[in-house]
Amino acid sequence: MARKSPVYPYLRCRSFGHSWGDPYIDTVRDREYRARTKLYDGHQICQDCSQCPTVRRGFMDVLGSMYSGCWSYVYPQDYRWTSEDPMKRQDWRRDYVRIVKLTRRQS
Numbered sequence: 001m002a003r004k005s006p007v008y009p010y011l012r013c014r015s016f017g018h019s020w021g022d023p024y025i026d027t028v029r030d031r032e033y034r035a036r037t038k039l040y041d042g043h044q045i046c047q048d049c050s051q052c053p054t055v056r057r058g059f060m061d062v063l064g065s066m067y068s069g070c071w072s073y074v075y076p077q078d079y080r081w082t083s084e085d086p087m088k089r090q091d092w093r094r095d096y097v098r099i100v101k102l103t104r105r106q107s
């Protein structure tokens, strides 16, 4: 029997992006922010990827604006991909459709 080579566990997210779940307030970061700033002008918001352990987080003010306009990302330790050839999103997708048999259905 041929040995299967280990598949990079984050291939789907690298290929098609993360699948963000419902946003929630990170109470620990919220408490730290309030203790540090003494401000009650928003919340530390997080979202978990439903396909991998990546979390994105950012500060959202009471008007719904994200602090500095963007999220920060917390990746699992083995998420980083090191190779002599840098992989673009297109390369990840190419590998994904080679490795994973896509389902077919009528839309």
Ligand SMILES: [Zn+2]
Pocket: 013, 017, 018, 019, 049, 050, 051, 052, 053, 054
């Ligand atoms: Zn993901």
